[in-house]
Amino acid sequence: MEETCLLLILLLSGGLSTLPPHSREYHFVNQLMNWTEAQSYCRANFTDLVTIYNIDISQLLLSVSPRISTWAWIGLYNDRYSWKWSMEGKLFYVGSTHEFLIWANDQPDCLNANEYCVALQGQTQMNDRPCGDSYPFLCYNAKNTSYILVKESRSWSEAQSYCRTYHTDLTSIRSKEEKSNITLTLNGSGVQYVWIGLYRDPWAPWSDNTTSTFTNWAYSQPNNYNSVEYCGMFNLMTGEWADVFCGLRLYFFCFTGEVQNANTVRSCHHVKH
Structure with a gap:
């Protein structure tokens, strides 16, 4: 059975307006998958890949993940056909x-x-x-x-x-x-x-079809090296982001909870490998 780490966040009224409006559970999944596989896993077992709205959520993800020098998928992707x-x-x-x-x-x-x-x-x-x-x-x-x-x-x-x-x-x-x-x-x-x-708008929306204005790119990122890097990953030591080839196999973060806009119809996003 796969290992997951879980953190339940209860968001109280009167908190920061940039926080997602509903309670969310954040899960670190200790399995190696490509971005599309990770997305499918999160949607089948939780709600979706994680969306990061602010530095607080970024720090919370660090707190539930092992502090190792590697990367994990988040719900960030760059759909080159979303014109x-x-x-x-x-x-x-x-x-x-x-x-x-x-x-x-x-x-x-x-x-x-x-x-x-x-x-x-x-x-x-x-x-x-x-x-x-x-x-x-x-x-x-x-x-x-x-x-x-x-x-x-x-x-x-x-x-x-x-x-x-x-x-x-x-x-x-x-x-x-x-x-x-x-x-x-x-x-x-x-x-x-x-x-x-x-x-088109780069890196929007996230996998759960919501948008976020918060970014935490590492230095010189994103750079779409060799024009094949359309998925976003999260550094488990620093919380910084980088773009990378979507077929890479990484750990990943899922969440359980409602999406930011309850009226949004979630659509599947096909990422070319």
């Missing part, structure tokens, strides 16, 4: 199932854990790029259903502000027809990269 459109503000899965949305070879790769905005490369293929890079950009005007290429190079957020000020927003690509109109607009422009309205 959404600036114009709608809604989640929109951008995988390989939409023939009008084509990623360039080996994209998205979140190089150096620093690429969370999307540009069209060569007018037709998508490439995740650092949001601070300066490129021309493509606006959409809903009044006359037109696409406007602005050749002045700006960062993604600056381009978004410009499009929202003078038009409707950065363009989205939601159909073959839109893709065709965009290709016609860019034809002969000579631009290598052009911003569109696709972006």
Whole structure:
């Protein structure tokens, strides 16, 4: 039988507002699993992998774990397909199932854990790029259903502000027809990269589908080394975090209790190994 360590936390009213609103039990599971296996184990036997909301919970996890120089999984992961459109503000899965949305070879790769905005490369293929890079950009005007290429190079957020000020927003690509109109607009422009309205929030939400503003990354982390590190681990000596390959086999933390938002529908997150 596996070994688990347990700490029951009773959260009293009037406590810190950053604490999860319900009582939670935190479990350290002394078994080696990859991140997806650990997630499945926690969901089958407890509630989910742990979400860390503040330094107090981080210290509590240290108190229930053996003080050894190794790492353990937490519910932190970086879903590289959790993209959404600036114009709608809604989640929109951008995988390989939409023939009008084509990623360039080996994209998205979140190089150096620093690429969370999307540009069209060569007018037709998508490439995740650092949001601070300066490129021309493509606006959409809903009044006359037109696409406007602005050749002045700006960062993604600056381009978004410009499009929202003078038009409707950065363009989205939601159909073959839109893709065709965009290709016609860019034809002969000579631009290598052009911003569109696709972006994502890094490391959010956690496995239990809640979000946390607290972070405790170790120095130079996350770095997505070799573009394969999309899961978060917890140092059992320091409580610091690092990103790592999701197929690594580690100990892990589970919790029992309600999630932060009782109305949230938990969805399964598939992590590619």
